[in-house]
Amino acid sequence: MRYASVTDRLAGLGGAKWALHYRARAMKAAGHEIIELTIGEPDVPTPARLIEAATRSMASGRTGYSNGRGEPGVVAALAARYSARRGREFARDQIMCLPGTQTVLYAVLRTMAEAGDEVLIGDPMYATYEGLIAQTGAVAVRVPLRPEHGFRMQPADVAARITSRSRVLFLNTPHNPTGAVLRPDDIRALGALAREHDLWILSDEVYEDLVFPNVPFTSPLDLPDLAERTVVASSISKSHAAPGFRSGWCVGPADFCTRLLPLSETMLFGSQPFIGDLTELAVSEHSPVAADMVDRFSRRAEIIARTLDGVGSLRVHRPEAGMFTLVDVRATGLSGSDFAESLLDRHKVAVMPGESFGSGLSGWLRLSLTQPDDRTVEAATRIAAHAASILGNAA
Structure with a gap:
């Protein structure tokens, strides 16, 4: 066969x-x-309060079909969360909810890259990233993350690997497996390369709430001049000790989310409403x-x-x-x-x-x-x- x-x-x-x-x-x-x-x-x-929220939601009948973007309540809660954290307005049409960060990254990369393209990715990298890139048909171009630089991606190393086929700069901050956190100057310099070469920036930020004391965290979403090319992925798996609920999302330009929506609908046609309700509660409050x-x-x-x-x-x-x-x-x-x-x-x-x-x-x-x-x-x-x-x- x-x-x-x-x-x-x-x-x-x-x-x-x-x-x-x-x-x-x-x-x-x-x-x-x-x-x-x-x-x-x-x-x-997983905090009992979240389990109880999901249980109440199921008991009230929130077990039917959802939609490809996400339940209105959780989409609104995420828009409010990112507006507060990033210091600028994020609208609901800039949010997409999918089952867990892995699914988010799969769909986002599928929307950004295809056969013949190149995705710039740090090495070392989380174990699934290589497959996430390969499924699109694109090629992973490895950018060395060196111990002497604290495993933080260096703009010069990225610049040396950019070609006419480069389409995506794939970041992970805080980083798995190294625990490195990109600094504001790192983000600005990497963002300048992305603007110069018209690259998407995909940033996996699932560990954002697990940054150690006295370490600054910066997201490409913090910089308005990167807004048109940045998509951030995250979930409640780590921050709220809820990996089994498979509840993730991406935040990016409205046009990107509009183009991603039919792909999401073709894959899944919506997540479970009761998980959306649990996630709405989780992202509306500080993690306990x-x-x-x-x-x-x-x-x-x-x-x-x-x-x-x-x-x-x-x-x-x-x-x-x-x-x-x-x-x-x-x-x-x-x-x-x-x-x-x-x-x-x-x-x-x-x-x-x-x-x-x-x-x-x-x-x-x-x-x-x-x-x-x-x-x-x-x-x-x-x-x-x-x-x-x-x-x-x-x-």
């Missing part, structure tokens, strides 16, 4: 990147005690869980740094936001994948190999910050012991 070419473009770009996580889950199900530092799932349940997550995640990042940084051959990159930290294990002589696989087998600690996030993290590990402090200490201690045993055997 014949298959669409998109299946070839996406081969190996889905769950294969999470193979170690799935193996760890299988070991856990088989009775092994695993310290899981793989995925970015919030460490608290985000501040405490920031406190815990920043504290655990410091725990890992104190335990591992400079111990033996290991180096730790401190994040500025989000729920992950990075450990450089290159001096052990192992790849991130080999280190992570043997760590799981010998010490029952599950971490993500850096290679799952691009060649820019070859020889690194990504550790989630979602385990309790004592388990985080224990995991870091086991990682240090594993590195010591590798270096001892090499000697």
Whole structure:
């Protein structure tokens, strides 16, 4: 039988990147005690107030069809939220609601790029980005994100890779997996390149509410001169500890949203009204869980740094936001994948190999910050012991 070419473009770009996580889950199900530092799932349940809102909504009959743009209440709430946060007016026709950030990014990129185009994307990158770009037929042009620059995208590196086929500058701030946050000057310089070369700016800002203390956050939406070319994607998955509800949105130019609407309707023809009602409540208020997550995640990042940084051959990159930290294990002589696989087998600690996030993290590990402090200490201690045993055997 014949298959669409998109299946070839996406081969190996889905769950294969999470193979170690799935193996760890299988070991856990088989009775092994695993310290899981793989995925970015919030460490608290979805707030009861949001669950109750969804329950009331379902009980009142809000279980019928919706529309492709989103329920009027949540669209209005998002327009108000972004107007307040960005200091300028956002209208309802600049909002589109879809099930989760992943679906948003899929649809937005489908609206921006096609075969023959190029999408400029930082490397390392979140594991699904490569597939999101490939599904459009466009080519991902990797822009190195370097440790010496705090993994922040450098305008000179972008400029060196722009061609006549460049269509989209894909940003992620705060960044997964590095926890880097672009500064105002970074955004201005990158925005100037986008204007000069007529590029779309797509900015995934799902970790906006999880920025650590004393770190400034800036969005391309803050700059009115970038308004005609900027689309921001986000959701309640991280900020409100509600990943299972799959509730996301994008904010951008009204004309862009008008063009995106038929694609959304063709894909989904609307999200669930009761989830829209839950999201309306969530985005109308400050998150009741985000501040405490920031406190815990920043504290655990410091725990890992104190335990591992400079111990033996290991180096730790401190994040500025989000729920992950990075450990450089290159001096052990192992790849991130080999280190992570043997760590799981010998010490029952599950971490993500850096290679799952691009060649820019070859020889690194990504550790989630979602385990309790004592388990985080224990995991870091086991990682240090594993590195010591590798270096001892090499000697």
